[in-house]
Amino acid sequence: MADEESDDAVERLVVADAELMAQVGLVERGLLGPLADPAEGAGTALPEPAAALAALRRVREAVSRAVAAGPRVWAPNSRWEHAGLRLVSLEAADTDLLYATLRALSGALVGTAPAESGLARRLVALAAATGDSPAALVGALARSLAAVDLVPDADTDRLAAALRAADDGQVRLTAEQEAAWQRLAHRVTMLLTESAPLHRFLG
Numbered sequence: 001m002a003d004e005e006s007d008d009a010v011e012r013l014v015v016a017d018a019e020l021m022a023q024v025g026l027v028e029r030g031l032l033g034p035l036a037d038p039a040e041g042a043g044t045a046l047p048e049p050a051a052a053l054a055a056l057r058r059v060r061e062a063v064s065r066a067v068a069a070g071p072r073v074w075a076p077n078s079r080w081e082h083a084g085l086r087l088v089s090l091e092a093a094d095t096d097l098l099y100a101t102l103r104a105l106s107g108a109l110v111g112t113a114p115a116e117s118g119l120a121r122r123l124v125a126l127a128a129a130t131g132d133s134p135a136a137l138v139g140a141l142a143r144s145l146a147a148v149d150l151v152p153d154a155d156t157d158r159l160a161a162a163l164r165a166a167d168d169g170q171v172r173l174t175a176e177q178e179a180a181w182q183r184l185a186h187r188v189t190m191l192l193t194e195s196a197p198l199h200r201f202l203g
Contacts, residue, residue: 008092012149013156013163015188016063016084020147023192024060026140030130032056032101035122046119052101055094059148062088071166076178085181087163088148095149102145105138143192150188155180 014020035046036053046052066086073082108119123134130137150156158180162171173181 009089010092010095011160012088012090013152013160013184014063014066014084014086014088014148014150015185016067016086016088017188019189019192020063020084020144021060023140023144023147024056024063026130026132026137027144028053028056028060030126030132031105031137031141034126034129046104047100048097049101052097055091055097056144058094059090059098059144062090063148071163071169071171073163073171073173073181075181076173076175078172082173082181082185085159085163087160090148095145098141098145102138102141105141109134109138146191147188155184155187159184 032049032053035049063086066088067084069086073085074080075082105119105123108123111120120134123137127134127137158177159173162173162177165171
């Protein structure tokens with residue numbers, strides 16, 4: 001986590017695996033990066049594209065710092081590491097801006113954005129450049145946000161408590177905590193890979 005946290009920082013339990021980072025990379029490389037380019041993004045009517053790109057990069061950096069900082073999390077038998085399970089401090093302003101960006105992009109997909117023609121056409125062009133569909137590009141942002149801003153439940157609460165109680169940078173889960181991890185891992189896997197309509201991530 002960052003050495004200093006603002007009063008608006010929120011702590012989230014995140015599974016920072018390769019699939020999440022791939023989704024974030026796709027959003028940066030194929031969606032927000034080009035839209036933040038003054039020449040390429042002109043006329044799209046997307047609010048604050050450069051600020052949204054900067055927010056995404058801060059989120060990615062916060063996740064990477066948390067992965068490096070630890071603690072390392074082990075299964076009850078101490079043989080299997082649950083790599084990437086971390087507590088991450090995120091700026092609420094960053095996630096709020098990214099959600100606003102997601103709503104604007106989603107509106108363009110269904111024709112409800114104020115200037116949907118320009119933004120919708122730009123999404124089609126970006127999708128052609130990456131070999132993805134417009135929905136897949138916007139969906140990558142939706143999935144990334146959902147994965148770093150998981151709605152807390154009994155499982156996330158139990159695992160977060162275990163990480164906070166880490167001793168010397170190590171956590172060995174109890175059987176109950178391991179069961180919570182297995183449910184969380186399934187939840188995150190489905191979130192990142194399931195073909196689901198965007199409204200699933202916007203509720």
